[in-house]
Structure formats: structure tokens, C-alpha cells
Amino acid sequence: MPKQVLIRFERCVGCRSCQLACAVAHSEAKSLYGAVLNGEKPRARVFVHQAGEHKAPLNCRHCQDAPCIDACIAGAMHRKADDTVTNIGGEQYCTACWMCVMVCPYGAVRSDAAGTMAVKCDRECKDDQGVPACVRACPTGALVYAEVDAYSAGRRQGVLLQALGGV
Amino acid sequence: MQSADPAVREMLDEARRRGVETVWDRYAAQLPQCGFGELGVCCRNCMQGPCRVSPFDDGPARGVCGATADTMVARNLVRAIAAGTAAHSGHAKHLAHTLKKSVQGKAPDYPVRDEAKLRAVAARQGLEADGVPAAELAARMAEAALANFSEGEEPLAWTTATVTAGRVQAWEKLGVLPVGIDSIISEIMHRTHLGVDADAVNLLLGGVACAVADYTGCHLGTDLADILFGTPQPVVSEANMGVLKADQVNIALHGHNPVLSEVIVQVARQMEDEAKAAGAAGINLVGVCCTGNEVLMRHGIPPATHSISQELPMLTGALDAMVVDYQCVYPSLVGVAECTGTKIITTMGMARITGATHVDFEEENAAAGARQIIRLAIEAFGARRGRPVQIPQYKSQVVAGFSVEAIVAALSKLDAADPLKPVIDNIVAGNIQGVCLFAGCNNVKVPQDENYLVMARELAARDVLLLATGCGAGAYARHGYLTPEAVGEYAGPGLKAVLTAVGEANGLGGPLPLVLHMGSCVDNSRAVDLAVAVANRLGVDTAQLPVVASAPEFKTEKAVAIGTWAVACGLPTHLGLVPPVLGSATVTGLLTGGIKDLLGGYFIVETDPVKAAEKLFAAIQERRRGLNLATRSW
Ligand code: SF4
Ligand code: SF4
Ligand code: SF4
Ligand code: SF4
Numbered sequence: 001m002p003k004q005v006l007i008r009f010e011r012c013v014g015c016r017s018c019q020l021a022c023a024v025a026h027s028e029a030k031s032l033y034g035a036v037l038n039g040e041k042p043r044a045r046v047f048v049h050q051a052g053e054h055k056a057p058l059n060c061r062h063c064q065d066a067p068c069i070d071a072c073i074a075g076a077m078h079r080k081a082d083d084t085v086t087n088i089g090g091e092q093y094c095t096a097c098w099m100c101v102m103v104c105p106y107g108a109v110r111s112d113a114a115g116t117m118a119v120k121c122d123r124e125c126k127d128d129q130g131v132p133a134c135v136r137a138c139p140t141g142a143l144v145y146a147e148v149d150a151y152s153a154g155r156r157q158g159v160l161l162q163a164l165g166g167v
Numbered sequence: 168m169q170s171a172d173p174a175v176r177e178m179l180d181e182a183r184r185r186g187v188e189t190v191w192d193r194y195a196a197q198l199p200q201c202g203f204g205e206l207g208v209c210c211r212n213c214m215q216g217p218c219r220v221s222p223f224d225d226g227p228a229r230g231v232c233g234a235t236a237d238t239m240v241a242r243n244l245v246r247a248i249a250a251g252t253a254a255h256s257g258h259a260k261h262l263a264h265t266l267k268k269s270v271q272g273k274a275p276d277y278p279v280r281d282e283a284k285l286r287a288v289a290a291r292q293g294l295e296a297d298g299v300p301a302a303e304l305a306a307r308m309a310e311a312a313l314a315n316f317s318e319g320e321e322p323l324a325w326t327t328a329t330v331t332a333g334r335v336q337a338w339e340k341l342g343v344l345p346v347g348i349d350s351i352i353s354e355i356m357h358r359t360h361l362g363v364d365a366d367a368v369n370l371l372l373g374g375v376a377c378a379v380a381d382y383t384g385c386h387l388g389t390d391l392a393d394i395l396f397g398t399p400q401p402v403v404s405e406a407n408m409g410v411l412k413a414d415q416v417n418i419a420l421h422g423h424n425p426v427l428s429e430v431i432v433q434v435a436r437q438m439e440d441e442a443k444a445a446g447a448a449g450i451n452l453v454g455v456c457c458t459g460n461e462v463l464m465r466h467g468i469p470p471a472t473h474s475i476s477q478e479l480p481m482l483t484g485a486l487d488a489m490v491v492d493y494q495c496v497y498p499s500l501v502g503v504a505e506c507t508g509t510k511i512i513t514t515m516g517m518a519r520i521t522g523a524t525h526v527d528f529e530e531e532n533a534a535a536g537a538r539q540i541i542r543l544a545i546e547a548f549g550a551r552r553g554r555p556v557q558i559p560q561y562k563s564q565v566v567a568g569f570s571v572e573a574i575v576a577a578l579s580k581l582d583a584a585d586p587l588k589p590v591i592d593n594i595v596a597g598n599i600q601g602v603c604l605f606a607g608c609n610n611v612k613v614p615q616d617e618n619y620l621v622m623a624r625e626l627a628a629r630d631v632l633l634l635a636t637g638c639g640a641g642a643y644a645r646h647g648y649l650t651p652e653a654v655g656e657y658a659g660p661g662l663k664a665v666l667t668a669v670g671e672a673n674g675l676g677g678p679l680p681l682v683l684h685m686g687s688c689v690d691n692s693r694a695v696d697l698a699v700a701v702a703n704r705l706g707v708d709t710a711q712l713p714v715v716a717s718a719p720e721f722k723t724e725k726a727v728a729i730g731t732w733a734v735a736c737g738l739p740t741h742l743g744l745v746p747p748v749l750g751s752a753t754v755t756g757l758l759t760g761g762i763k764d765l766l767g768g769y770f771i772v773e774t775d776p777v778k779a780a781e782k783l784f785a786a787i788q789e790r791r792r793g794l795n796l797a798t799r800s801w
Contacts, residue, residue, distance in 0.1 A: 015203075016199060016203070016219065016226070017199065017201055017202060017203075020203065020221075020222075021199070021202070021204040023223050024202070024541065030207065032202050032206070032222075033205075033745060033749055035222075035223075036206065036222050036750070039752075040223070041221055041223045041224040042225070043223065043225050044223075044225055044226075053538055093790075113224055113225075117495065136199065137199050137202075139199065139201070144472045162505065164388070
């Protein structure tokens, strides 16, 4: 089962380190100092919002039944061999029609700086240990890179310990 | 590699074996560190924040108040300079008050030990001294020193009397001559408050003024310590954890100010019998950080370790007490001490650590306080007696104590009438290409000591004369670079000939050490004194000399302040870590380029030690070219 970027919302402190790391991973220089010194302006594909009392990161869910792929009239949005969804490196180019932006239920697709193509989480950001940049950067463990079942087992364990640990 | 020091590596293995957490573990736990902080683009200066701006076109470009990245970076940097200045000048003020209490008869344990220095400083500062008895002169000296701190109307006496006329002019023209050390620190806090100074260039000029005040505080610190405790003279000792002794009461003196440690050195000699009665073979004082440098320079007390490895001497199981004053003292010491039985003794009312034993030190009762502290160490020895210890068997010989007075005295054996002439002649002839001052700390982000060692080897081989202070000097001490032998190993032919000629003229039967240890971090002022003397003798400004500075492993806000005044003095100044300024292209460009036109000095940021040495060598050659001296390529 492929790993997913899963979010423990209660842990996010809103530091935006994930955004910075995602942007750097999508820069030419691939380093913060290098990108800044080169004057690059890469864009992050993970977003941090204030939702009421909560600070909350969100990025593409790489849906199995992905509306963005169905809606992409140009045929740019596709599923890669590793099961992730991207509009780059496919048979066709993104034409900036913004259909994916309109149909994504999570708002996970944005525009590039020039407004000429859609930009989204592409997982082309993994380090030598295969960990995505946003997950690596998160200081609080709000972002986890795990298989879904392993993640939910962990959550069950936690909640059960809380409920029954003292019994 | 975490450290180039084998003793440190051995103790790190021991820490791992025993599950004791060290600075390296805590650094690993902090990774990744915040990129906004690394770039200097976060601000917590008001309650509308914290704010951070995006370095990319991908997020807010301004704080809530409208502060841009330029404003934030500049404000953060100059606040760091102000903090460093507060630390150094706090140290100097402490000494000035001690001198004052001494002349008032309130601090009997602090006689003026160096009347010659007192008179020399008085002459330089234009104090009326003819026929004035030492006690009266010391009273005037204390008042004159304290007058530098509050706000006056003129530039500070200790600034203008200790640099070249050219520097005073350059600083005056830029408007960076402070009129009070405390007042400029306070002004910086004011300027960096929400809604005051928002212009990055103007803020940086404020930072330079504050750094000039830091220089002034450092110089006061050196002068007053010499007057009270004696001007250092060459001294032979040893360094590294191998100086700990299993059968003695081992006491580490850690921090920065010699006020307490000097008295401990005196009192320890009187308490040998008490230690013996407790079953110890004696009392063994060792140094850590700059308190260690102060007592090494004046008494040959061997340094055990420095900076980031300060927790490790405890892991030997042989350290009975660590007595700390202030600055660079990790709060983590208390946790390690719980595992090893070491007594951590804090001594300053303004610098306490929860969980440590506090002995409130007062100059009025200094000897009694020192006795109480040593007694706590003897007790701790009693508790550990018979327990096995593991002392790493590494120590290096050290020749330290190179005050300017000591260097001039050594040179006068070659030319009594004009002691600086041999140095100048050899710089002109190219046997000495130039001078590099190594200063600053260790930083956990760099393998400990590695940058210092690589750069010293690269520059010495190319005939650059090396000076060192602070924990940089400590690194050279632990690795055997403060020895005549290191000259044979690393110095180029020209440098070797010069160091040998001076050494032999002084009856050493060999060269001076490869690196000259000039003292603690406030003693960077000694290096300025030397540069100013050479510049004045040549009739040029310090900004024209083939003299450079390097802080290859710097860590503290104090180091930021020193680096800035090194630039203000006109020195090309290397930093071995990237300071948190890249978030502003304006600030970065000014510090590494634009400032050169204003002050002559500028920052060279280079994390690779070989490339850094190459860049400093090139800066030296540029200066040689400016003086019409023959140049060399790398
Ligand atoms: S962009 Fe939106 S719709 Fe497409 S895969 Fe990601 S989350 Fe699903
Ligand atoms: S997985 Fe990679 S591309 Fe996707 S949001 Fe995280 S850092 Fe960005
Ligand atoms: S790095 Fe983690 S804590 Fe920080 S904003 Fe992103 S998800 Fe939240
Ligand atoms: S001073 Fe300005 S930038 Fe700083 S925290 Fe306040 S609003 Fe934000």
C-alpha cells in the first residue's frame, strides 16, 4: 500500500515550515540559501490556514477517484506509477483552464506565479530516505508519511490507551 | 564527525553509553530548524506578531505593521549586536565596580596588582598621573572607566584613545561614534521597537555604532582586568581533558569574568591542606571557556575544554565542581551533573540556573565566598572517592599569555629601540604575508574545531601570522597549535624564520608558538591594540593593513558584535556560518559589499574552510597591493 501524507491537525502550530520546505524542494537550487541567493521564487504546494481556532495544513490527497483527472480536458492531469496525481510529465501540457482548481474538493491546486499553469503537490520532493519535504520539515509531527492502515492503527492505539489505559 | 578533538569523541561515546544527553543530541532533536529564522525574516517585536515574511512570492511580504524583510532582518541583527554589547560591557562594568570597591577599601581581596599597566592606561587616557599615588590614580581610573557607560556628550574616551586617528574620522563621518555604551544599547532597543527605525541601512549604521561601543567595552574589560590582576606574560601549561587528575579535587572555572576565578586561584593554594585532609592529593583547578582563558593567561591554569563540549568533562566522573559566572554557560549542565555527581555552582545573582547550587558572590567578601565554593567541591570529592573515573588521556602542551605588552617585550629583544620594526620589515619583505586573528566560539553546526584547524594550516603554510582569542584559542590549545613544535609542522618558510628569530632572541631555543594566544573574547581588543600600533608606526589606517579576522565557528550574539566591530576597524572578516540575514538582499549586500566603501572592512561568508582561507589570503593580497608590497598567489 503506498504511503500518504496524513495530517494530525491537533499538532500543527502554524509555523509554515512545511510550506517553506515544499517551495525549496521545487526550486532549481534545492536549498533555502541557494534559492534565496539565486533570486528564485518557487511556490509551495502545501497550504497552512487558520480555521477558526485551529491552524491547519492541507495538501493534495492524491484521490483514488480523482475529480481533477476526470475534469482535465487537456489531458495533462494523470496518475503516475507511484499512484500520485500530477499535471506534469504526462502526455499533454496543462493549458491553465483551471478545471482541476474548480473540481478539487480541497482546494489543493493553485496557479503558478505567472498564471500560466496549475501547480499542485507532485511528491517530487522526497529526500534520500524517501520522505516528502513537508513531512521532513514539520517540527511537531503534524504531517506524517505513512500507510493509511498503519496510521489508523496508531490512532486507535492512542485513543484506546486514553480511554482504557487507567482501567 | 562531531568533534575533531579525540577527548571529546571519547566522552561522547561515554555519554551515549550512559544515555546522557548532550548538545549534539539536542541539536539533532531541533532539526529541521525553522527556515524563517535562518533567513532572519521573523519578528516578535510586538504583540500583533509573531510575523514572518515569505522569502518567495508565496506568502506575506510584510509583517502586520508593514515591516518588510529588510526591516526585520536589519532589526534582528542590530538587536543581536546590542545583546552582545550588553554582555561584554556588563563584564567590563563589573570590573570597573570591583576596582572602585577596591580603592574605597570595600574589597580587600582586590589589590591593584599591575601599577605599570595602571600608569600606562592613565597616560593613554590622558589622566593626570604625575606624582599621583597608585591608589588615587586607581580611583580616577575607575571613575574614568565608568564614565564610558552612561550618556555623555562626546565620543567615548576609550574609543578615541585606542584606535587610529583615521578610524575616528571614518566613524565620525558615518555618525557611528557612540556617546555612551549603555545609552547606545538602549537606543538600539528603542530603534527596533515597533514603528521606530524601519530603514535597513540606517538600522545597520546604528548597529555599527553599537558595535563600536562593544569594542569600547571589550577594551575596558581587558584594561581593567590587567590593572587588577596583572598583564599576561608568556606561560606554559597544558590543555584538554587529560589535565583532570583522578586523585585530586577537580574544579572547573567556567564563564567569562576573572573577578571570581582570580580569587579562587589564590584561595585554592591556601586550602590544599583541607583537600588533603579529605583524602585528596590536592586541588586541581581547570578552565572552561573564557574564564578558563583568563586564568590560563595569568596563572597557567590548564583549560579542560571549551564551548560546545562544556558538558563533557563531567562524564569523566572526576569533575567535583564546576563554578560558573556568566555567559556561554549551558543550562543543561545541571542535568548532566545529576548523572555524574558534579556540583554546579552558580555565583552571580543575575545568572542563576534552576537546580544548581548558588553561592552569591560578593567582591566585599570574595575570599570567604571562594572558600565556601572550594569547600563544596571538597565535599563532592569525598562523595566520589573510590568511584572509578574515566579521564581521556589526551592533553597538549600550551604556550599562552601573549598580551601586546608580552609581544612587544619579545620583539624588543630584536630591536630595543623600535620593537615593531622586525614585524614591519618582515611584512614588507613578504616573510610574513599578513596577519589573521581567529576569534569566536565553537558551534554545534560545525564539527568542533575543524574549521579552525584547517584554516590555520592553510594560512600558516602561506606565511600568515596567526593570533587567536576566546574558544578559538582554546581549540588551538587542545590540538597542540600553541606550541613551537607546530611551527615546524605547519608554518611556511618565511613565518617559520620570523617566529624562530624572535623565539631564539628570547632564549627559548626555538620558535614562538604557531598561534599566539592573546586571551579571552574581550581580549580581541589586544589584537586591535597591536594592529593600531603597527598602523601608527607605518602612518596608515588599520583599514589598509594586511590584517584579517575570522570567526569560523561563531555562535553567540557577542561574536556578532565583535565581528561587526572588526569590520568597523577596517578588517575583512570571515564568518564560517551563514548569519541570519539572507532574507534581505539589501542587508546581505551591504554587509558583504557596500560596507567596504564606508569602513574598509566587510564580511566574507564562507562555510568551506579551505575556500575561506583562500578568500582571506586574497584579501590580504589586496591590502598588500594597496601598500605597494609584493603579492603572492594562493
Ligand atoms: S488535486 Fe484535489 S482532486 Fe486532484 S487528487 Fe489532489 S486532492 Fe484529489
Ligand atoms: S508532498 Fe511534497 S509536493 Fe506535496 S505538499 Fe508535501 S512537500 Fe509539497
Ligand atoms: S510544518 Fe507542521 S506545524 Fe508547521 S505549519 Fe506545517 S503542518 Fe503545521
Ligand atoms: S513589529 Fe511588526 S512585524 Fe514585528 S511582530 Fe509586530 S506587527 Fe509583526
